[in-house]
Amino acid sequence: MPRRVTAELDLDLGASVDLIFQIAAARGVPVVDENLTFAQGERRYTATELVDQAGSRLHRLTAEEGPLSVRYDALVAGPAQSPRTSDLDTIGYLRPSRYCQSDEVFAQARRQFRGLAGRDLLAAVSGFVASTVTYTPGLSFGTDSAVTTLATGQGVCRDYAHLVIALLRAMDMPARYAACFAPGLEPMDFHAVVEAFVEGRWEVVDATRLAPRAHFVRIATGRDAADTAFLTTLSGIAALASVEVTAVALGDLVVDDPEDTVLLR
CATH class of the missing domain: 3.10.620.30 (C8orf32 fold)
Incomplete structure (x- = not known):
C-alpha cells in the first residue's frame, strides 16, 4: 500500500554547526518520489549523504548561524528489502x-x-x-x-x-x-x-x-x-524549535494482531 510521509524540522543555530539528520526513508525502501531540503531564508544547503551497513541514510551538513528549515517528503509504495544480515x-x-x-x-x-x-x-x-x-x-x-x-x-x-x-x-x-x-x-x-x-x-x-x-x-x-537519532549535533550549538511528522497510508489501515508475523516495510 502506498504511504506518504513527511518531516518538518525548524532549528535555531549558532555559528558553523555540524549536524547529522536521519529522517529519510532507509536504503531499500521503495521510494517513488522524494524531496529533502535544508534552507536558511533564500540560502539552500546540500547535505552529504552517508549510508551505514543497515541501510540507514545519514545527511550531514555544516550550516551558519540563524534559523534552519529542514523539509522532507516521500511517497513510498510496495514492500521494502530488509537490510542484509550477517x-x-x-x-x-x-x-x-x-x-x-x-x-x-x-x-x-x-x-x-x-x-x-x-x-x-x-x-x-x-x-x-x-x-x-x-x-x-x-x-x-x-x-x-x-x-x-x-x-x-x-x-x-x-x-x-x-x-x-x-x-x-x-x-x-x-x-x-x-x-x-x-x-x-x-x-x-x-x-x-x-x-x-x-x-x-x-x-x-x-x-x-x-x-x-x-x-x-x-x-x-x-x-x-x-544509533538512530533523527538529529545529532557533532559540533556547535543547535536548538530544536519545532518538529512535525506525518505518515499516511493511501488506503485503509489494516487491523494489527500482535500475534501475527510482520516484517518492517
Whole structure:
C-alpha cells in the first residue's frame, strides 16, 4: 500500500554547526518520489549523504548561524528489502548497548521467561512490556534506559523498544532498534519499534501497539536510540524549535494482531 510521509524540522543555530539528520526513508525502501531540503531564508544547503551497513541514510551538513528549515517528503509504495544480515550483525545485536543493558536485566529475564524460545519468547516479552509499561509522553527523558523503564513502568515508544530489546538479548535472541514512520500512530511522531531475529529473519515487534505494523516505513536501524537519532549535533550549538511528522497510508489501515508475523516495510 502506498504511504506518504513527511518531516518538518525548524532549528535555531549558532555559528558553523555540524549536524547529522536521519529522517529519510532507509536504503531499500521503495521510494517513488522524494524531496529533502535544508534552507536558511533564500540560502539552500546540500547535505552529504552517508549510508551505514543497515541501510540507514545519514545527511550531514555544516550550516551558519540563524534559523534552519529542514523539509522532507516521500511517497513510498510496495514492500521494502530488509537490510542484509550477517553472523557479525546478529552477534552485535546480542550484546548490551547504552540503552539496552541486557546484562543488568539478565537475572529477571531468565526467571520470568525460562524455557521459552522463538516466537513464544517474542510473544511473552512483548506482552509483558505492553501490560506493565504505561505510555506517558513527557514523563521520560532522553537518557532513560531499559533499566529505568523496567523500574518506573512508564515511557514512550523508545522506552518500550529498549526494554523489549534488553529482555530479548538477555534470552539470547538478537534484537535491534528501528526508527520509522508509522501511519495510524496517535499522537503522530517518529516511531520506534523492535526487530527480533527469529527463524532466520527480522520480525517487527511494537509493544506500544499504537499503530499497525504492516504500514511502517523504515528510517534507521541500530543497537538502540543512540544509533538512530533523527538529529545529532557533532559540533556547535543547535536548538530544536519545532518538529512535525506525518505518515499516511493511501488506503485503509489494516487491523494489527500482535500475534501475527510482520516484517518492517
